[in-house]
Amino acid sequence: MAGILHVVVIGAGSAGLGISYFLKQRGRDHRVLERGRIGETWRTQRWDSFRLNSPNIRSLLPGDSPDVPDPGGASTQHQFVSYLESYVERHHLPVITDAPVEELSKDRGLFLVATPRGVLQARNVVIASGSLNCPKRPPTAAELPTALRQLDSSAYRNAAELEQGAVLVVGSGQSGGQIAEDLALAGRSVFLATSRAGRLVRHYRGGDIFNWMTLSGYLDVPRSEIVLPSGKLPPRGLLGATHTISLQSLSTEGVVLLGRFLGIENGSLMFGDNLDEHMRFANESSADVKRFIDDYIRRAGLNAPPAEDDPAEMIAPRLPSPPIRSIELATSGIRSVIWCTGFRGDFQWIKIPDTIDDDGQPIHQNGIGFVPGLYFSGLDFASTRKSGTIPGIAEEAARLVNHLARRSVS
Template identity: 90%
Template sequence: RLPVRVDVPVEELTRDDGLFLVGTPRGVLRARNVVLASGSLNCPKRPPASADLPATLRQLDSSAYRNAAELEQGAVLVVGSGQSGGQIAADLALAGRPVFLATSRAGRLVRHYRGSDIFNWMTLSGYLDVPRREIVLPSGKLPPRGLLGATHTISLQSLSAQGVVLLGRFMGIENDSLIFGDNLDEHMRFADESSADVKRFIDDYIRRARLNAPPAEDDPAEMIAPRLPSPPIHSIELATSGIRSVIWCTAFRGDFPY
């Protein structure tokens, strides 16, 4: 019987005489208690080098992407190869767009494993119960969300087979050329190893719990041979690349001005 109000964003939160005043476009609500459940990652982050890109390039964040038809005609550079970057690169490739993917040191998960969704196994096995302190990076940040397809496995190898041009980490722009690091092989190896680590963890759980699960099978997306640029691409001249859009898939941060 709570009075639920939908489509009413909170714009301000203040205190007055022991009560919270919740400012909304439809007036002020008064409450003794307020629960903040808006998430901790609600503001996209871009690397500082994004400010150096020319105005002729359209830049948008992963949260603003909807489909390929909304972008300018031409090639697209996707920066970041975690979950959002991989899914967006795959979607663009399916739409027939030329796609460049600047990879990052992100893990990977298969979508299905041994007869069940991978997250079902990760939950049952206790993989998701690892304390934050045990997985935090030296920088104090959590590792990026690994590459995972919505309905099927996506890997850097499978993206390359779709025609996506794989690059190292985006480093910036110099003399009207986009610059990329020499770490594509490292990123691919890290993704492969992280996927294998998760599957070993699940295999150990199935064995300990004496579960009657189907045997492990190779995922086609992980077995396909990568199609890599030869020689590796470390710079792309904007004037001749055909790149018209850049999609930043480079993490989020919390933003709570109220």
């Protein structure tokens, strides 16, 4: 058993490595525990054509120079994993791989972090395992026949790995839209059950949309202004990594657009009568973001190019007429269903009272747990719209480590 560490960081993805960087800068004795390899989730939960939605210039971790090749490019997951590995080497971060945490408990003021290699003791713990590693499916998924292959977006790799036949993609947020396009470009017959998800253009007024959202403060909008009346958080809007993807552009690529998936009834897949509403919401959300950026450009007195229409937004949709409300499964040719219906975190290994809520999710305020010395990094929408994204890591990691340091001297 090692001596008492100042901090144990759980997770060696981008969030955990950002925390480790600032801890090292402050000379804090710590270890970073990773269940598999560095960036394990990036390695195992992405499809083959996946690229980061944030441009290279916005995908840097703390301490790295912004002088990068192809600053506006979009890295593949493999390139990003290589970047994470090099980051650990260049900054000499104390990462221990193949060390899954089996249980986190607390005794006599110390955190006990149990792994197959033994138990580490620490005065503080930062959980950076993320809140998007366990896929969620609606209850209706259990009603589908076993002959129909079901997989989550995190398990999808490419069209060739699926059974021959048509594919139903459920959910039109970021993953759903990108995967539907990937399948369509591979020549597959695709049905897309849409959802109430926003949309973003890839480029606007001479710049990348992520750059504009960062500069304008759009990503700094607090969680309290984002959460829905139901108390739930909205899905991330549809954004193509290299180009704009819209429901209407998908329809012109042959994707058949449907309303929300409702389940199966008498052998038929059922869909809601809300496709028009979903398309309208996506259009309006894109317009809202543009207005936010326009206001910023005007206030800042920037000499930005005028706005131009994006072809992917302006193209006329090709919609089924009449709208499809049901599809008889036996004659549809659908052989696979890909669920793009969101994720949640796995925190059941935490055995400390007042740490996770009844839904098994962290109890925290801006990433600071209610149990002294416990922190959460990399949670989606933890404090702002930027939380949980790579561009948000540097700011969040610095803030949490500063809080941790103040606690240590109090």
